[in-house]
Amino acid sequence: MTRPGTTACPACGADAIQDCVATPALPVLCNAFPAERSAALVAPRAAMDLVSCRRCGHLFNRSFDPGLLRYDASYETSLHHSPQFRAWAAELAATLARDLPRSGATIAELGCGRGEFLMLFAGAGRRCLGFDRSYDGRLPSHAGLQVLAEDYEPARHGPLHADLVICRHVLEHLADPLPLGLALRAAAASHGRVYLEVPNGLWTMRDGGIWDLIYEHFGYFTPRSLAALARRAGLAVRRVGETYGGQFLQAELALDPAQHADDGAPLDQSLPARFASSLRELLSSWSRRLAQELDAGRRIAVWGAGSKGVTFLNALPRGAEIELVVDRNPQKRGRHVPGTGQRIVSPAELATRRPELVLVMNPLYVAEIAAELESLGVRCAVEAVS
Ligand SMILES: [Zn+2]
Numbered sequence: 137m138t139r140p141g142t143t144a145c146p147a148c149g150a151d152a153i154q155d156c157v158a159t160p161a162l163p164v165l166c167n168a169f170p171a172e173r174s175a176a177l178v179a180p181r182a183a184m185d186l187v188s189c190r191r192c193g194h195l196f197n198r199s200f201d202p203g204l205l206r207y208d209a210s211y212e213t214s215l216h217h218s219p220q221f222r223a224w225a226a227e228l229a230a231t232l233a234r235d236l237p238r239s240g241a242t243i244a245e246l247g248c249g250r251g252e253f254l255m256l257f258a259g260a261g262r263r264c265l266g267f268d269r270s271y272d273g274r275l276p277s278h279a280g281l282q283v284l285a286e287d288y289e290p291a292r293h294g295p296l297h298a299d300l301v302i303c304r305h306v307l308e309h310l311a312d313p314l315p316l317g318l319a320l321r322a323a324a325a326s327h328g329r330v331y332l333e334v335p336n337g338l339w340t341m342r343d344g345g346i347w348d349l350i351y352e353h354f355g356y357f358t359p360r361s362l363a364a365l366a367r368r369a370g371l372a373v374r375r376v377g378e379t380y381g382g383q384f385l386q387a388e389l390a391l392d393p394a395q396h397a398d399d400g401a402p403l404d405q406s407l408p409a410r411f412a413s414s415l416r417e418l419l420s421s422w423s424r425r426l427a428q429e430l431d432a433g434r435r436i437a438v439w440g441a442g443s444k445g446v447t448f449l450n451a452l453p454r455g456a457e458i459e460l461v462v463d464r465n466p467q468k469r470g471r472h473v474p475g476t477g478q479r480i481v482s483p484a485e486l487a488t489r490r491p492e493l494v495l496v497m498n499p500l501y502v503a504e505i506a507a508e509l510e511s512l513g514v515r516c517a518v519e520a521v522s
Pocket of ligand 1: 145146147148149150189190191192193194361364
């Protein structure tokens with residue numbers, strides 16, 4: 137556990153931590169959706185004490201207590217229910233596959249979740265090997281595809297001799313991300329390359345992405361902090377950059393130190409302070425706006441019961457009074473929002489529930505959602521929360 141008073145940066149290791157900002161209390165598991173409303177209303181919540189590193193810009197929660205996080209079967213984070221996300225993931229997989237040997241390549245994914253991304257590589261005589269402690273065994277069987285419900289441990293599993301090692305959206309959950317960095321290196325030994333992807337902490341801080349703050353995410357990487365961690369793990373950074381509308385960071389890493397080419401963009405030392413004030417301003421302006429809408433008796437729907445939606449509902453004092461929360465993911469339907477307790481409904485249900493204002497949690501999906509509301513015959517205002 138990282139205790140108050142921690143001075144070392146978990147990404148670059150420097151002793152250069154400065155205070156940033158504290159959040160309102162948020163559910164410690166924002167992606168666990170209880171079947172019972174009563175359980176949702178008493179879901180444990182905790183504030184985050186965010187601090188930043190002066191050397192690499194890494195932002196992290198100094199009061200993080202991994203002991204509070206008990207993942208179970210109600211944990212659901214898949215984004216693969218959005219057609220736009222699926223198309224993006226398919227294009228990324230095709231790009232990554234371009235440099236693989238024509239046949240017989242080995243692809244390993246550490247922290248593969250349900251294996252939806254790894255599946256995109258199956259075929260062409262490839263061996264696809266996934267590791268995830270929370271794997272639920274539901275992946276359709278496919279020749280050459282295997283997922284183990286455990287972590288990859290170099291000492292136990294040995295080198296995987298993978299041509300490509302993938303690790304997406306895992307590092308940000310770890311209080312100490314270095315051992316995973318070392319495991320990625322071991323999995324790629326002796327000839328492979330590594331593809332890393334994490335939420336873009338720079339986007340969160342720079343572009344007002346405050347609704348992306350969730351307790352499960354211990355660390356918020358900048359290009360510089362991701363590159364620093366990779367180098368500490370003995371990996372060369374060939375490229376680090378933004379993707380998915382700037383919301384994700386991706387890095388291409390190599391085993392050979394001579395291939396190091398990118399330390400990430402230089403730091404903007406004023407960013408943490410600007411982020412702290414924009415967080416306070418956004419919370420207060422949305423609190424006022426929501427109070428106006430609720431007092432005027434408007435029926436509001438929040439579209440997106442993912443991280444952003446759950447944080448938005450819980451961070452605002454009157455978030456529990458928002459009547460409708462909608463999500464495309466059928467696994468979430470009929471379940472309840474942790475903290476505020478709304479029952480999650482399907483898009484189709486809006487045809488009868490008739491919201492007057494739909495708040496879209498991810499600006500990338502506004503057009504897709506407006507078209508869907510139109511096809512359902514729902515006439516209402518649609519607005520992106522940003
Ligand atoms: Zn640092």
